[in-house]
Amino acid sequence: MSDPVQHPRIRPVRQGNAFEEAVERILDSIRLGLFRRGERLPPERETAAMLGISRATLREALHELQSAGVLEVVRGRYGGTFVTGRTALPDETVPPADPADVEDVLVFRAVVEPAAAELAAAASLSAAAREHLLACLRQVEESLPEDYRPADARFHIAVAELSGCPSLVRAVAEVRSRASDLLDRIPVLAVNLEHSDRQHRELTDAVLAGDAPAARAASLAHLEGTAALLRGFLGHGRRSDDDAPGDDRGPA
Amino acid sequence: MSDPVQHPRIRPVRQGNAFEEAVERILDSIRLGLFRRGERLPPERETAAMLGISRATLREALHELQSAGVLEVVRGRYGGTFVTGRTALPDETVPPADPADVEDVLVFRAVVEPAAAELAAAASLSAAAREHLLACLRQVEESLPEDYRPADARFHIAVAELSGCPSLVRAVAEVRSRASDLLDRIPVLAVNLEHSDRQHRELTDAVLAGDAPAARAASLAHLEGTAALLRGFLGHGRRSDDDAPGDDRGPA
DNA sequence: CCACAAAGGTCTGAAAACAGACGTTTGGCG
DNA sequence: CGCCAAACGTCTGTTTTCAGACCTTTGTGG
Numbered sequence: 001m002s003d004p005v006q007h008p009r010i011r012p013v014r015q016g017n018a019f020e021e022a023v024e025r026i027l028d029s030i031r032l033g034l035f036r037r038g039e040r041l042p043p044e045r046e047t048a049a050m051l052g053i054s055r056a057t058l059r060e061a062l063h064e065l066q067s068a069g070v071l072e073v074v075r076g077r078y079g080g081t082f083v084t085g086r087t088a089l090p091d092e093t094v095p096p097a098d099p100a101d102v103e104d105v106l107v108f109r110a111v112v113e114p115a116a117a118e119l120a121a122a123a124s125l126s127a128a129a130r131e132h133l134l135a136c137l138r139q140v141e142e143s144l145p146e147d148y149r150p151a152d153a154r155f156h157i158a159v160a161e162l163s164g165c166p167s168l169v170r171a172v173a174e175v176r177s178r179a180s181d182l183l184d185r186i187p188v189l190a191v192n193l194e195h196s197d198r199q200h201r202e203l204t205d206a207v208l209a210g211d212a213p214a215a216r217a218a219s220l221a222h223l224e225g226t227a228a229l230l231r232g233f234l235g236h237g238r239r240s241d242d243d244a245p246g247d248d249r250g251p252a
Numbered sequence: 253m254s255d256p257v258q259h260p261r262i263r264p265v266r267q268g269n270a271f272e273e274a275v276e277r278i279l280d281s282i283r284l285g286l287f288r289r290g291e292r293l294p295p296e297r298e299t300a301a302m303l304g305i306s307r308a309t310l311r312e313a314l315h316e317l318q319s320a321g322v323l324e325v326v327r328g329r330y331g332g333t334f335v336t337g338r339t340a341l342p343d344e345t346v347p348p349a350d351p352a353d354v355e356d357v358l359v360f361r362a363v364v365e366p367a368a369a370e371l372a373a374a375a376s377l378s379a380a381a382r383e384h385l386l387a388c389l390r391q392v393e394e395s396l397p398e399d400y401r402p403a404d405a406r407f408h409i410a411v412a413e414l415s416g417c418p419s420l421v422r423a424v425a426e427v428r429s430r431a432s433d434l435l436d437r438i439p440v441l442a443v444n445l446e447h448s449d450r451q452h453r454e455l456t457d458a459v460l461a462g463d464a465p466a467a468r469a470a471s472l473a474h475l476e477g478t479a480a481l482l483r484g485f486l487g488h489g490r491r492s493d494d495d496a497p498g499d500d501r502g503p504a
Numbered sequence: 505c506c507a508c509a510a511a512g513g514t515c516t517g518a519a520a521a522c523a524g525a526c527g528t529t530t531g532g533c534g
Numbered sequence: 535c536g537c538c539a540a541a542c543g544t545c546t547g548t549t550t551t552c553a554g555a556c557c558t559t560t561g562t563g564g
Contacts, residue, residue: 078532
């Protein structure tokens with residue numbers, strides 16, 4: 001009763017505690033490469049304001065992350081909350097993935113990421129923006145395998161940022177976080193990284209060249225690898241082409 | 253400092269009270285035509301669970317909506333919480349729209365709605381699903397002008413539901429709600445409705461025919477009307493074509 | 505007429521979250 | 535050396551939210 005898809009707005013206004021949610025968000029940001037090893041989080045008051053929670057609640061979250069070894073806190077001037085690089089929580093259990101959820105993530109991702117790439121290519125980019133994109137690209141290429149995922153995520157979010165559409169950036173970041181959760185459940189093959197790097201390069205070139213259709217196509221192609229992997233390990237193998245959005249890249 | 257787009261995951265875990273948020277969500281659902289005049293909301297316990305809040309908090313929200321004349325409550329068996337049709341809160345002030353937000357809504361909408369239409373067309377639809385879509389279409393066509401907006405929203409959400417991707421449905425519903433807020437700020441021209449109805453018919457036909465590219469194109473074309481309207485009244489008139497996503501509908 | 509089902513109505517004590525003032529540590533600068 | 539700035543650290547009282555038991559209303563059906 002009460003199919004949730006029939007009530008898309010009647011859904012949780014919060015997921016669990018403010019405190020747990022804060023832990024998740026910060027961890028997410030680290031796992032997405034938005035805060036890197038050695039970097040400092042914004043001051044507590046600022047972070048609390050960004051999260052819309054009180055400083056007391058934020059501090060609970062920071063303590064949790066601190067005792068998990070994810071963050072280190074330094075007092076005094078030029079102090080702050082620093083990222084260690086560790087990203088595992090002690091109590092993390094990995095429940096089996098729901099195939100419907102896998103499909104949802106993959107489809108939604110195939111909607112928002114290519115669109116973001118297309119918009120990024122269509123936008124007029126400042127020199128600084130171009131440089132930033134290239135920097136993110138280099139960092140993926142130079143990252144060690146264990147740091148690959150965050151660098152990769154950060155690169156893709158950087159692309160989305162160039163779209164100039166904040167809602168789209170949020171959507172990309174969120175779906176990517178969900179995808180990462182799923183990817184954590186399956187083994188990583190180093191062979192794929194090189195292939196991935198090539199695709200990143202293509203995507204970057206298309207964006208910088210202002211070639212929107214090419215950027216869209218490159219993004220889609222890049223997603224297909226992950227999609228196949230996840231569907232193979234976690235889904236029920238529904239791989240017909242006709243549920244892929246944006247299949248207008250082929251001959252019309 | 254701390255550009256929000258740089259921290260897409262560090263954003264409010266809640267917007268205001270649970271109670272206010274609940275009021276918003278329910279009102280949203282009514283405005284989106286997901287609950288119609290005379291319909292009954294799910295039982296309090298169920299709604300509270302769906303919203304992830306306690307029943308006490310939900311009841312605060314219901315009381316607010318009740319005293320605003322939006323809801324009517326009937327006790328006893330076959331009782332429940334019923335929608336009156338009124339959708340205005342007493343204290344609603346309309347702050348000027350932020351042009352950046354207008355642009356964000358329009359762009360994001362142009363990303364998710366055409367994608368949803370495309371997926372809906374590509375999906376294999378049950379007879380019931382087809383019938384539901386047609387029913388929603390008819391209800392838009394038959395709606396009185398003052399009920400047009402909710403019927404219209406419901407139709408578009410129905411299309412999104414056919415995509416089979418819950419995240420996409422949520423995204424469509426949310427962005428449509430934001431767009432409605434903006435549309436409330438500008439005058440409505442009855443002339444447009446007929447045009448709109450034609451486009452709805454085209455979209456429906458494409459979806460039912462399984463013609464994904466046509467569905468995408470129809471959806472995009474339909475959005476352009478609203479987009480032009482909103483940009484004209486509220487934006488700063490940036491109307492170059494090259495920031496429209498999915499412009500692959502024209503000759504490549 | 506009575507029991508039951510299905511809804512809303514009420515109450516209470518506990519837990520979570522908040523706001524905001526105030527304290528402490530540390531490094532730079534004059 | 536002493537002051538200041540910019541962080542984190544602590545505390546207190548209040549408000550919000552929760553969980554869950556229990557009550558009341560009302561239509562149906564035996």
